[in-house]
Amino acid sequence: xxxxxxxxxxxxxxxxxxxxxxxxxxxxxxxxxxxxxxxxxxxxxxxxxxxxxxxxxxxxxxxxxxxxxxxxxxxxxxxxxxxxxxxxxxxxxxxxxxxxxxxxxxxxxxxxxxxxxxxxxxxxxxxxxxxxxxxxxxxxxxxxxxxxxxxxxxxxxxxxxxxxxxxxxxxxxxxxxxxxxxxxxxxxxxxxxxxxxxxxxxxxxxxxxxxxxxxxxxxxxxxxxxxxxxxxxxxxxxxxxxxxxxxxxxxxxxxxxxxxxxxxxxxxxxxxxxxxxxxxxxxxxxxxxxxxxxxxxxxxxxxxxxxxxxxxxxxxxxxxxxxxxxxxxxxxxxxx
Numbered sequence: 377x378x379x380x381x382x383x384x385x386x387x388x389x390x391x392x393x394x395x396x397x398x399x400x401x402x403x404x405x406x407x408x409x410x411x412x413x414x415x416x417x418x419x420x421x422x423x424x425x426x427x428x429x430x431x432x433x434x435x436x437x438x439x440x441x442x443x444x445x446x447x448x449x450x451x452x453x454x455x456x457x458x459x460x461x462x463x464x465x466x467x468x469x470x471x472x473x474x475x476x477x478x479x480x481x482x483x484x485x486x487x488x489x490x491x492x493x494x495x496x497x498x499x500x501x502x503x504x505x506x507x508x509x510x511x512x513x514x515x516x517x518x519x520x521x522x523x524x525x526x527x528x529x530x531x532x533x534x535x536x537x538x539x540x541x542x543x544x545x546x547x548x549x550x551x552x553x554x555x556x557x558x559x560x561x562x563x564x565x566x567x568x569x570x571x572x573x574x575x576x577x578x579x580x581x582x583x584x585x586x587x588x589x590x591x592x593x594x595x596x597x598x599x600x601x602x603x604x605x606x607x608x609x610x611x612x613x614x615x616x617x618x619x620x621x622x623x624x625x626x627x628x629x630x631x632x633x634x635x636x637x638x639x640x641x642x643x644x645x646x647x648x649x650x651x652x653x654x655x656x657x658x659x660x661x662x663x664x665x666x667x668x669x670x671x672x673x674x675x676x677x678x679x680x681x682x683x684x685x686x687x688x689x690x691x692x693x694x695x696x697x698x699x700x701x702x703x704x705x706x707x708x709x710x711x712x
Contacts, residue, residue: 388697395696399689403682410681411458414674415451447674458678467682468675472667477679480664485683487557488653488660491576492645495583500638503588507595507634512622514600522596526589534648538582538655545578552578555657579652586648587641594637598630636698642691646684 442448446457461468467477510522529537546554553559557575558567602608602625611625653662661680668676 392693392697395689395693399693402689403685406681406685407459407678408455410678411451411455411674414669414672414677415454454674458675462678462682467679470668470676471673472671472676473664477675480676481661481679481683484659484661484664487658488649488662490572491579491653491658491660492583492649494576495580495587495649496638496641496645498580498584499587499641500591500635502584503591503638504595504631504634506588507592508599508622508626508630510592510596511599511603512626514603519596522592526592529586530589532586534582534586534651535655537585538579538652541578541582542655555655557659575658579649579656579658582652582655583645583648587645590641590644591634591638595630595634598633599626602626602629632698636695638695639691639698640695642695643688645691646688 439448446454449457458468467481469475470477470480473480506522506525510519513519542554545551553575555575557572559571559575562571608621608625611621616624649660650662650665652658653660654666657663661684665677665680665684667673668680
C-alpha cells in the first residue's frame with residue numbers, strides 16, 4: 377500500500393512539474409501577445425489619463441506625464457521594462473485608477489472570487505443533481521427535458537442570459553437590484569451581508585445557469601455507464617433499486633469524476649464573469665479589464681492577464697491532477 381502511494385505521489389509530482397514548465401512558456405506567449413494587442417490600440421493613454429482635464433494641460437506637462445509612465449519610450453523598451461518589473465514582483469501603476477496594479481487586482485479579485493465561487497458551487501450542485509436525474513431515468517421525459525435544457529444553454533451567450541435575468545427579476549419583478557456590488561449611497565461599513573447577497577445573486581445565477589450544461593451531460597453519461605456495469609446488475613438482482621442503488625453504488629463512482637470535470641471549467645467561468653460583471657456593473661476584475669482595454673492601460677491590462685492566466689492554470693491543473701489520480705488508481709486496481 378505504501379509503495380502504491382509513493383508511486384502515485386511520484387507520478388503526480390512529475391505531472392505537476394511538466395505542466396508548470398508548459399505554463400511558464402504559455403504565460404510568456406500570452407504576455408507578449410497581450411502587450412502587442414494593447415500597444416496597437418489607437419487610444420492615446422495620456423488622453424485617457426487626463427480625461428476632461430486635457431484642455432488645461434500644456435504640452436510640456438503631457439510630456440512629463442508620458443515620461444513618468446514611460447509611454448513615450450519605444451514599445452520594445454516598454455515591454456522589457458515591464459518584464460523586469462514583473463520578475464521583481466512589481467506590476468506597475470494603473471493609468472485609469474492611478475493606483476498600484478497589484479493592490480487593484482487584490483481589491484477587485486475579492487469581489488470576483490466571491491461571484492465565481494458562488495456560481496461555481498451552484499453550477500456544480502445543480503449540474504450534478506440534474507445529471508444524476510437524467511442518467512437514472514434514461515430515455516424518459518425528464519431525461520429528454522434536461523438534455524434539451526443543456527443543449528440550449530450551451531449555445532446561449534452569457535451576456536444574453538444576464539440581460540434576460542436583469543429585465544425579469546430586476547425591472548419587472550423588482551426582486552433584486554439592477555446592478556453594482558453594494559447599495560448606492562451607503563458607506564462600506566454600513567453594508568450588510570444581506571445587501572451584498574442581493575447584489576451578487578443575479579450575476580452568480582447567470583454564470584451558474586450557463587455552467588450547468590457541461591457537468592450535467594458528463595454526469596449523465598457517467599451514471600449511465602455505471603448502471604450498465606456488472607456490479608449494478610448484481611446489486612439489482614439482490615433487490616436494490618432507486619435511491620438505495622444510487623447511494624451505495626452510483627454516488628461514489630460518479631462524484632469524483634464530476635468534480636474533476638467541474639474544476640476544468642475555471643477558464644469558461646472567468647470569461648463568463650467578465651461579461652456578467654459588465655452587464656451588472658459588478659465591481660470585479662471583469663469590469664477592470666474592460667476599462668483597461670478601452671483606455672489602453674497597459675500595466676493594468678498586463679497585470680490582470682497574468683493573474684487570470686495563473687487562475688485558469690490552477691483550475692486546469694487541479695482537474696488534471698484529479699484525472700491522473702483516478703487513472704492511476706484504476707490501473708492499480710484501487711476503488712475510487
